[in-house]
Amino acid sequence: MEEFKRAVAKEALKFIEDDMIVGLGTGSTTAYFIEYLGKLIMEEELEDVYGVPTSYQARLLALENGVPVVGLDEVDAIDIAVDGADEVDPHLNLIKGRGAALTMEKIIEYRAGTFLVLVDEGKLVERLGQRMPVPIEVIPAAWRAIAEEIEVFNATAELRMASKKDGPVVTDNGNFILDARFHRIDDPLDLEIELNNIPGVVENGIFADIADIVLVGTKDGVKKLER
Numbered sequence: 599m600e601e602f603k604r605a606v607a608k609e610a611l612k613f614i615e616d617d618m619i620v621g622l623g624t625g626s627t628t629a630y631f632i633e634y635l636g637k638l639i640m641e642e643e644l645e646d647v648y649g650v651p652t653s654y655q656a657r658l659l660a661l662e663n664g665v666p667v668v669g670l671d672e673v674d675a676i677d678i679a680v681d682g683a684d685e686v687d688p689h690l691n692l693i694k695g696r697g698a699a700l701t702m703e704k705i706i707e708y709r710a711g712t713f714l715v716l717v718d719e720g721k722l723v724e725r726l727g728q729r730m731p732v733p734i735e736v737i738p739a740a741w742r743a744i745a746e747e748i749e750v751f752n753a754t755a756e757l758r759m760a761s762k763k764d765g766p767v768v769t770d771n772g773n774f775i776l777d778a779r780f781h782r783i784d785d786p787l788d789l790e791i792e793l794n795n796i797p798g799v800v801e802n803g804i805f806a807d808i809a810d811i812v813l814v815g816t817k818d819g820v821k822k823l824e825r
């Protein structure tokens with residue numbers, strides 16, 4: 599799997615040109631991309647490329663690897679955003695947010711000229727929710743009420759607990775994460791909108807209709823899927 603991640607991260611570099619503003623995703627696959635991007639910038643093979651991080655993780659990695667960072671409010675536009683995903687369906691709808699960075703990821707990726715997704719073939723599914731729950735970022739005070747309300751969608755939601763901290767995961771925005779398992783997701787776009795209509799929901803991890811290109815690491819090399 600690490601080999602596939604490195605392969606798609608390398609392939610993603612072909613999409614980056616001088617003078618680009620690049621949205622920097624979160625997770626282990628994007629970490630390779632940030633590392634390789636930093637190398638090209640340090641070797642002056644790419645000039646005037648700036649990264650807009652989607653998380654503290656992406657920001658720290660960018661700084662560590664020599665990718666200059668700017669905030670979303672400092673740029674006029676984002677040329678391309680590069681990020682991983684947890685599931686990809688045949689229409690290139692995604693589930694994201696295992697790393698709890700889904701809100702900033704969606705804010706940046708929605709606005710990118712091109713949204714490029716990097717996955718290995720194990721992330722391809724016939725239907726979203728087949729393997730992974732849908733992460734939902736919620737205002738802390740509302741977590742229990744929202745977890746109960748989500749049952750209306752034939753789903754169960756669990757508060758995500760931290761592993762190196764006592765208590766729940768707290769996102770970069772100071773919120774909690776609910777991981778919701780749906781019996782069946784027939785219409786990802788509809789569910790994405792419905793979930794965001796619940797008061798107290800900040801954002802959810804369904805990314806319907808926004809991925810432009812998905813690079814898939816397979817044992818036969820990197821495959822390109824386009825919408």
Ligand SMILES: O=C(CO)[C@H](O)[C@H](O)COP(=O)(O)O
Pocket residue numbers: 623624625626627628681682683684693694695696697698699700703
């Ligand atoms: O959505 C994410 C973080 O919020 C990640 O992009 C997603 O979980 C994929 O991560 P990885 O590349 O480590 O498998």
